[in-house]
Amino acid sequence: MFTKILIANRGEIACRVIKTARRMGIATVAVYSEADANARHVRLADEAVLIGGAEARASYLVAERILEAAKQTGAQAIHPGYGFLSENEEFAEACERAGVVFIGPPASAIRAMGSKSAAKALMEKAGVPLTPGYHGDRQEPEFLAEQAGRIGYPVLIKASSGGGGKGMRRVDAAADFAAALASCKREAINAFGDDHVLVEKYVLKPRHIEIQVFGDTKGDCVYLFERDCSVQRRHQKVLEEAPAPGMTPARRAAMGKAAVDAAKAVGYVGAGTVEFIANQDGSFYFMEMNTRLQVEHPVTEMITGLDLVEWQLRVASGEPLPLAQNQLAIHGHAIEARIYAEEPEKGFLPSTGRLLHLAPPAESDHVRIDTGVEQGDEITPYYDPMIAKLIVWDHDRDQALARMRKALTQYRVVGVANNIEFLTRLTTCPSFANADLDTGLIEREEATLFPAAAAVPEAAWLLAVLAELLHEAGAAEKSAERGSPWLGLDGWRLNGRGQRTIALRHGDVRQDVGVASVAGGWELSLGDSRVFARGVLQSNGQLHVQLGERRLHAAVVIAAERRHVFVDGRAWPLARVDNLYTGGEGDEAGGGLRAPMPGKIVALLAQPGATVEKGTPLLVMEAMKMEHTITAPANGTIKAFSYAPGDQVADGVELVEFEVTE
Missing domain, CATH: 3.30.700.40 (Glycoprotein, Type 4 Pilin)
Structure with a gap:
C-alpha cells in the first residue's frame, strides 16, 4: 500500500480523498492554484504545492507541474479525482513514464472510452444496443447537418470528449443546427481541448441510468448496482439516487452484465461508470463510459456500505477487489442533491462571492455532507460553482425523500445565490415524489419549480x-x-x-x-x-x-x-x-446590458446598428466552463458593443449599448 499520494484536483473530491487516505494511514499532498491558496483541501492535506495561476489551464490542467510536485514531495501515486486530467490518457502515460502510479484505469482504456465515438464503435462490436446516430470522424458542419436530417429531429449534439453537460445541445429544427453546432464546438474546445462531436437521435422522455463498475489488475470486474441520474438541468445532473426506482432484478442484471462486458473489453482497472439512456419500457442504449470516479458516487457508497476511494487505492496498489459480485448487496435507498451557487430563476446562472454564512445540517448515519468549502471561503468564477453534495440514506425511498426535504430546510447559505429552495421544490414536486422520472422532468414541472414571486410572510x-x-x-x-x-x-x-x-x-x-x-x-x-x-x-x-x-x-x-x-x-x-437617510433615489441603470458575472466574451452574434426583436441572441460569454447567451431584453437597436471576442469582463459591466424602440 502507498505511504504518500498526491491529489491532482480541488474542491470536495480532493477533500474526500484526503479523508479516506488519512483513515488508511496514507499521507497526502494537495496541489493548488493561486485562486485556491486558502482552499479547504489545502488546509486539510499534510503538504501542499502551488502549481500555477487561477485558471485551470494554467494550473490543474498542466500535467508537467503536477508531476513535478509529485517528484518534489516523494508521492508514490496520483489520484486525479474527476474533471481536469482524470480522463486524459496522455497524463496517465506521463505518470507511468515518471514512475508514479496513476490511480485510475490504464491509458489504453481511457483512450478507448474517452472518445464517445470510438466507445460506441467498440460497444457496437460487443453487441451492446446503441442510440441511432452518427459517431464517425467527419466533422464538416454541412455533413453533420445532413446526418441530423437523416437521423430525424430532435437530435442531440454531444462533445466526443468530456462530460458534465458541456458541449451538448438538443436541436429541434434544422434551422437551429448550425448555431448549436458552433456553440457546442466552442464549449468543447475550451473545456476538453477537443471540438469533435457526435450527433444522436434525441430519445423522448428518456431516463439516465448508470452502472458503477470496478476492475482490478487480476482481470476481475464487478458492478456495484445502478444510479438514476435522470433529473438534470442543461444536461447536468441535479439529483441522483440509488437504487433506480422501478428497477427489476432482471433488468439490473442485464445492465450490470453489459457494463461489466464493456469494462472487460478494454481491460478496465479501477472505478468507472457505464452510462445508459433507458426508455420507459425498460429497453436501454449505451451512451458513454466515464473512466473515473463520478460526482454521484456517494449514493452507491451509502447503499453498499463501501468506500469507493479506498477500493481505488487498494486496487491501484495491486490488491484484488475486496469483494466478489455475489458478496455485494443493496441496503436501503440513498439520494444526493448538488448544492450549487447559482440562480435557478435566471437559467441556473452561476453565482460568485464569499460564503458569509454556511450552516449545513448536522451529519449522522443518515445525512452526509461532501464539500470543498467552509464559511468564509469564496466561490470564484474559475471553477465549478458547487458548494457541496448533500447525501441522505434511509430504509426505503419515501423515508430517504423525507430526510432530504428536512435536511434542505436546515441548509443555510448567505453570500451567494444558491439552489436550495429550488431543490426543496424539486423533491416535493409530484413527478419526483412519485418517481415519474426522465431527463425532461425540470422542464415538465416548470410551473411548480419556478412559481411566481411570493410576498414576504x-x-x-x-x-x-x-x-x-x-x-x-x-x-x-x-x-x-x-x-x-x-x-x-x-x-x-x-x-x-x-x-x-x-x-x-x-x-x-x-x-x-x-x-x-x-x-x-x-x-x-x-x-x-x-x-x-x-x-x-x-x-x-x-x-x-x-x-x-x-x-x-x-x-x-x-x-x-x-x-x-x-x-x-x-x-x-x-x-x-436607515430612516435618517434622506438622499435621492439616484439614476436608474438603463440603456445597456450588463455582464451577469465575471467571464470572457466568446462571440458577437449581431452587428452594431442592427434593429432586433426581443429575445434575439446578441453575444455569447463564457463563465465557469459554460457558455451563456445574452439576448435582447426588448425590441430595439444595438448602438454598440463594449467588448470584443476574447476580452475578459467583470461582473456588472455594460456589454451592449442598447436602445429600446417600444
Whole structure:
C-alpha cells in the first residue's frame, strides 16, 4: 500500500480523498492554484504545492507541474479525482513514464472510452444496443447537418470528449443546427481541448441510468448496482439516487452484465461508470463510459456500505477487489442533491462571492455532507460553482425523500445565490415524489419549480425585527459602557412607554414595524396587528422565539445591511432601511446590458446598428466552463458593443449599448 499520494484536483473530491487516505494511514499532498491558496483541501492535506495561476489551464490542467510536485514531495501515486486530467490518457502515460502510479484505469482504456465515438464503435462490436446516430470522424458542419436530417429531429449534439453537460445541445429544427453546432464546438474546445462531436437521435422522455463498475489488475470486474441520474438541468445532473426506482432484478442484471462486458473489453482497472439512456419500457442504449470516479458516487457508497476511494487505492496498489459480485448487496435507498451557487430563476446562472454564512445540517448515519468549502471561503468564477453534495440514506425511498426535504430546510447559505429552495421544490414536486422520472422532468414541472414571486410572510418581517432587537441587546450587554443610561433599551419614559420604528425592505416593498418595550419582551406592530415577541439569538444566527401564541425555531443572519431570514424552509433577504437617510433615489441603470458575472466574451452574434426583436441572441460569454447567451431584453437597436471576442469582463459591466424602440 502507498505511504504518500498526491491529489491532482480541488474542491470536495480532493477533500474526500484526503479523508479516506488519512483513515488508511496514507499521507497526502494537495496541489493548488493561486485562486485556491486558502482552499479547504489545502488546509486539510499534510503538504501542499502551488502549481500555477487561477485558471485551470494554467494550473490543474498542466500535467508537467503536477508531476513535478509529485517528484518534489516523494508521492508514490496520483489520484486525479474527476474533471481536469482524470480522463486524459496522455497524463496517465506521463505518470507511468515518471514512475508514479496513476490511480485510475490504464491509458489504453481511457483512450478507448474517452472518445464517445470510438466507445460506441467498440460497444457496437460487443453487441451492446446503441442510440441511432452518427459517431464517425467527419466533422464538416454541412455533413453533420445532413446526418441530423437523416437521423430525424430532435437530435442531440454531444462533445466526443468530456462530460458534465458541456458541449451538448438538443436541436429541434434544422434551422437551429448550425448555431448549436458552433456553440457546442466552442464549449468543447475550451473545456476538453477537443471540438469533435457526435450527433444522436434525441430519445423522448428518456431516463439516465448508470452502472458503477470496478476492475482490478487480476482481470476481475464487478458492478456495484445502478444510479438514476435522470433529473438534470442543461444536461447536468441535479439529483441522483440509488437504487433506480422501478428497477427489476432482471433488468439490473442485464445492465450490470453489459457494463461489466464493456469494462472487460478494454481491460478496465479501477472505478468507472457505464452510462445508459433507458426508455420507459425498460429497453436501454449505451451512451458513454466515464473512466473515473463520478460526482454521484456517494449514493452507491451509502447503499453498499463501501468506500469507493479506498477500493481505488487498494486496487491501484495491486490488491484484488475486496469483494466478489455475489458478496455485494443493496441496503436501503440513498439520494444526493448538488448544492450549487447559482440562480435557478435566471437559467441556473452561476453565482460568485464569499460564503458569509454556511450552516449545513448536522451529519449522522443518515445525512452526509461532501464539500470543498467552509464559511468564509469564496466561490470564484474559475471553477465549478458547487458548494457541496448533500447525501441522505434511509430504509426505503419515501423515508430517504423525507430526510432530504428536512435536511434542505436546515441548509443555510448567505453570500451567494444558491439552489436550495429550488431543490426543496424539486423533491416535493409530484413527478419526483412519485418517481415519474426522465431527463425532461425540470422542464415538465416548470410551473411548480419556478412559481411566481411570493410576498414576504408576516413572520419573516417580525423575525428580522426581533433578531435586530436581540442583537442590539447583546451588543449593549457586551459593551465597555455597560450600565450607561445611554445604552438602555428598555424604552423607559417618564409619562409613557417608548416607541420606535424599524424599517425593512424586500425589493420594492418597504415594511415599517413598530416596536414598544413591554415586560419580558417587545410588542411588535405590523399593519393592524400587534404581537408579543421574545426570544434568544445565538451567535450562529439560530433564533428560538415566541411570536404571540406561536413558538418556533428559525435563523436570522445579519450581513451588512441585509437580514437573511430562514423560516419554514424559505430564505428571505431583507434590507435594513436607515430612516435618517434622506438622499435621492439616484439614476436608474438603463440603456445597456450588463455582464451577469465575471467571464470572457466568446462571440458577437449581431452587428452594431442592427434593429432586433426581443429575445434575439446578441453575444455569447463564457463563465465557469459554460457558455451563456445574452439576448435582447426588448425590441430595439444595438448602438454598440463594449467588448470584443476574447476580452475578459467583470461582473456588472455594460456589454451592449442598447436602445429600446417600444
